[in-house]
Amino acid sequence: MSHYQAPVRDFLFVLDEVLGVSAYGNVEGFGDVGTDLATTIIGEAAKLAEDVIAPINQMGDQQGCHFENGVVTTPSGYREAFRAYAEGGWIGVSADPDHGGQGLPHVYASVIGEMMASASLAFETYPGLISGAIEAIERHGTPEQKETYLPQLIAGKWGGTMNLTEPHCGTDLGLIKTRAEVKDDGSYSLTGTKIFITAGEHDLTENIIHLVLARIPGSPEGVRGISLFIVPKFLASGDSEGSMEVTRNNVVCSSVERKMGLKASSTCVMSFDSATGYLLGESNKGMRAMFTMMNAARLGVAIQGIGVSESAYQMASTYARERCQGRALNGPAKPNQVADPIIVHPDVRRMLLTMRAYNEGARALALWTGLQIDLSRKHPDQGTRRNASDFVALMTPVIKACFTDMGFESANLGLQCFGGHGYVSDTGIEQLVRDARITQIYEGTSGIQALDLVGRKLPAHAGRYLRSLFHPIDSFIQENGEDPELKDFVLPLAKSFARVQQATSWIVEHGMQNPEHGAAGASDYLRMLGLVALAYMWARMAKISLSQIQKGSEDRQFYEGKLDVGRFFMARILPDTSSLLSKISSGADPVMRMPSEAF
Numbered sequence: 066m067s068h069y070q071a072p073v074r075d076f077l078f079v080l081d082e083v084l085g086v087s088a089y090g091n092v093e094g095f096g097d098v099g100t101d102l103a104t105t106i107i108g109e110a111a112k113l114a115e116d117v118i119a120p121i122n123q124m125g126d127q128q129g130c131h132f133e134n135g136v137v138t139t140p141s142g143y144r145e146a147f148r149a150y151a152e153g154g155w156i157g158v159s160a161d162p163d164h165g166g167q168g169l170p171h172v173y174a175s176v177i178g179e180m181m182a183s184a185s186l187a188f189e190t191y192p193g194l195i196s197g198a199i200e201a202i203e204r205h206g207t208p209e210q211k212e213t214y215l216p217q218l219i220a221g222k223w224g225g226t227m228n229l230t231e232p233h234c235g236t237d238l239g240l241i242k243t244r245a246e247v248k249d250d251g252s253y254s255l256t257g258t259k260i261f262i263t264a265g266e267h268d269l270t271e272n273i274i275h276l277v278l279a280r281i282p283g284s285p286e287g288v289r290g291i292s293l294f295i296v297p298k299f300l301a302s303g304d305s306e307g308s309m310e311v312t313r314n315n316v317v318c319s320s321v322e323r324k325m326g327l328k329a330s331s332t333c334v335m336s337f338d339s340a341t342g343y344l345l346g347e348s349n350k351g352m353r354a355m356f357t358m359m360n361a362a363r364l365g366v367a368i369q370g371i372g373v374s375e376s377a378y379q380m381a382s383t384y385a386r387e388r389c390q391g392r393a394l395n396g397p398a399k400p401n402q403v404a405d406p407i408i409v410h411p412d413v414r415r416m417l418l419t420m421r422a423y424n425e426g427a428r429a430l431a432l433w434t435g436l437q438i439d440l441s442r443k444h445p446d447q448g449t450r451r452n453a454s455d456f457v458a459l460m461t462p463v464i465k466a467c468f469t470d471m472g473f474e475s476a477n478l479g480l481q482c483f484g485g486h487g488y489v490s491d492t493g494i495e496q497l498v499r500d501a502r503i504t505q506i507y508e509g510t511s512g513i514q515a516l517d518l519v520g521r522k523l524p525a526h527a528g529r530y531l532r533s534l535f536h537p538i539d540s541f542i543q544e545n546g547e548d549p550e551l552k553d554f555v556l557p558l559a560k561s562f563a564r565v566q567q568a569t570s571w572i573v574e575h576g577m578q579n580p581e582h583g584a585a586g587a588s589d590y591l592r593m594l595g596l597v598a599l600a601y602m603w604a605r606m607a608k609i610s611l612s613q614i615q616k617g618s619e620d621r622q623f624y625e626g627k628l629d630v631g632r633f634f635m636a637r638i639l640p641d642t643s644s645l646l647s648k649i650s651s652g653a654d655p656v657m658r659m660p661s662e663a664f
C-alpha cells in the first residue's frame with residue numbers, strides 16, 4: 066500500500082489563491098491551462114505518484130541496482146513504472162510542444178516534481194535528469210540537435226545524464242581533465258573519467274544521452290576553458306524520425322557506487338575512451354550552458370527536499386495518531402484506553418508542526434519561484450521579465466540549500482516520532498533519512514549555495530537581485546501592519562525582516578574589508594533569508610485564510626489549519642533569525658582564528 070497521499074488541496078490553494086496563476090492568461094503557456102485542466106493534471110499525476118511510484122520505493126531501496134559486466138539492472142517494478150511515467154507524457158511536461166512536450170508552465174512541473182519526489186526520490190532521479198538534458202538542449206542545441214535528441218528524450222525512449230564530477234574535482238570544476246579533441250568531421254573524441262554520475266547506465270531506456278563537460282586542448286585554464294558535449298551511448302543517425310544507428314559509443318559504466326541511500330538510483334563511474342561527442346553551444350562556454358541544466362536541477366533538488374519532508378510528515382503524523390504511550394499532561398485523552406496516542410504530547414506535536422510548517426511554507430515559496438521562472442522567460446513586459454529573472458537568480462541557491470536542509474531535518478524528526486520503530490527498517494522512515502541526505506550535497510553542497518548567494522547574488526547589480534524579494538516583503542508589511550487580525554504574522558515578519566536587512570548591511574560592509582567575514586556567515590545568512598522568505602509566504606497565506614474564514618468558507622477547517630501552522634512557524638521557527646544575526650555579525654574571527662595545523 067502507498068505510504069503517500071498527494072497534498073492536492075494544498076497545491077490548488079497555493080496556485081489559485083496565493084499565486085493567482087489564472088491572472089497570467091497573457092503569458093504564453095498559461096492561457097490554455099484553466100483551473101479545471103490544472104486540477105485534472107494534478108489529479109492524474111497524484112494517481113501515478115500514489116499508485117505506481119510510491120509502492121516501489123521501499124523495494125527499490127532493499128534491492129538496489131545490480132551491476133554486472135557494464136550492465137546496470139534497476140530494481141523490480143522500475144521498468145514498468147518508468148514506462149507508465151513516460152507514456153503519461155510526464156517527462157516533457159514543460160518541454161516545447163514542437164518536439165512532443167506538453168508546454169505546461171514550469172510552476173505546474175514543480176507541483177508534479179514534488180509529488181514524484183515524495184513517492185520515491187530514487188525513482189525521480191531518472192526522469193529528473195532527462196528533464197535537465199531536455200532543457201539544456203532546448204536552450205543551447207542547434208536545430209539539428211534539437212530534432213535528433215529532443216523527441217526521443219521527451220518520449221522517455223532515451224535517458225539523460227549530467228557528467229561534471231571527476232575523481233579530483235567536484236566543487237572546483239575548473240580542474241576538469243577530460244579531454245575533447247576535434248576530429249576531421251567536426252565531431253570530438255572524448256577521453257577521461259567521470260564519477261558519481263546519476264543514471265549513467267540503466268535498463269530503463271534504449272539509449273542514454275550524456276552531457277559531458279570537457280576541455281578542448283589549448284583552451285584557457287580554469288572554468289573559462291570548459292566546453293559541453295553531447296555523448297550518446299549509441300550514436301544517433303540524426304534523421305528527422307529520430308532513428309539511430311546501433312553503433313556502441315566508447316563510453317562505458319565501469320562500476321556503480323555503493324552508498325548510504327538512494328540505492329535504486331544508479332550512481333556510476335563513467336569511462337570515456339575516445340568516445341564520439343558533439344559540441345553543445347559554443348566552445349569554452351560549457352559552464353554557461355551547463356548552468357542552464359544546473360539551475361533547473363537545483364530548483365528540482367530544492368523540490369526534492371520538500372517531497373521527502375512531506376512524505377516524512379505523512380508517515381509520522383499517521384503513526385503519532387496510532388501509537389499509544391503515556392498520558393496527556395492535562396488528563397487522559399482516551400480514558401477508555403490504557404494510554405493516549407503520542408500526538409497528545411507537546412514534544413511530538415513540536416516535531417510534527419516543525420515538519421508541516423516547513424512543508425507548506427516551502428511549497429508556497431517553491432511554486433512562487435517556479436512561477437517567476439515562467440514570467441522571466443515568457444512575460445510580454447520586459448521589466449516584469451527582468452524582475453522575475455532577478456528573483457530566480459537570488460532564490461535558486463536559497464531554496465536549494467534551505468529546503469534540502471529542511472528535508473533532511475524533517476526526515477530525522479519524522480524518524481524520532483517513531484522512536485525505535487523508526488530506527489529499524491520495517492516502517493520505511495529510516496530510508497527517508499538516508500535518501501534525503503544526498504540532496505544537501507549534489508548539485509552543489511549547501512555551503513557552496515551559501516557562497517553563491519553571498520559572493521555573487523548579493524553584490525550583483527548593486528543589490529538589485531535582493532530588491533526583487535525585499536520590495537514585496539516591505540510592501541506587505543506597510544499594507545498590513547495596522548491590521549489587528551494579522552498582528553501574529555506581520556509583527557514577527559517585520560522584526561525578522563529588519564534583522565535580515567541588518568545582516569545584509571553587515572556582510573556588505575565587512576565583506577568588502579575581508580571576504581572571509583562574508584564567507585564565515587554565508588550559511589547562516591542563507592538560512593536567515595530563507596526563513597524570512599518563508600515568513601512572508603506564511604503571512605500571505607494567513608491573510609487569505611483569515612479572509613476566507615470571515616467570508617464563511619465551507620472549507621473553514623483547512624484555513625484554520627493554515628493559521629495554526631503559520632502561528633507555530635512565526636512563534637517557534639522564525640525567532641531563529643535572532644541567533645543567526647548574532648552568529649553572522651561575529652564575523653570571521655571565531656571561525657578563522659585557530660591555525661589549520663591545530664585541527
Ligand SMILES: Cc1cc2nc3c(=O)[nH]c(=O)nc-3n(C[C@H](O)[C@H](O)[C@H](O)COP(=O)(O)OP(=O)(O)OC[C@H]3O[C@@H](n4cnc5c(N)ncnc54)[C@H](O)[C@@H]3O)c2cc1C
Pocket residue numbers: 226227228229230234235236237260261262263264324327332503506507508509510511512513516
Ligand atoms: C549520489 C550522488 C549522485 C551524484 N550525481 C551526480 C551527477 O549526476 N553528475 C555529476 O556530475 N555529479 C554528481 N554527483 C557529484 C556531486 O555533485 C558532488 O559530490 C558535489 O558537487 C560535491 O563535490 P565533491 O564530492 O567532490 O566534494 P568537494 O568539492 O571535495 O567538497 C568537500 C567539502 O568541501 C566544501 N568545499 C569545497 N570547496 C569549497 C569552497 N570553495 N568553499 C567552501 N567550502 C568548500 C564542500 O561544500 C564540501 O562540504 C553526485 C554525487 C552523489 C554522491
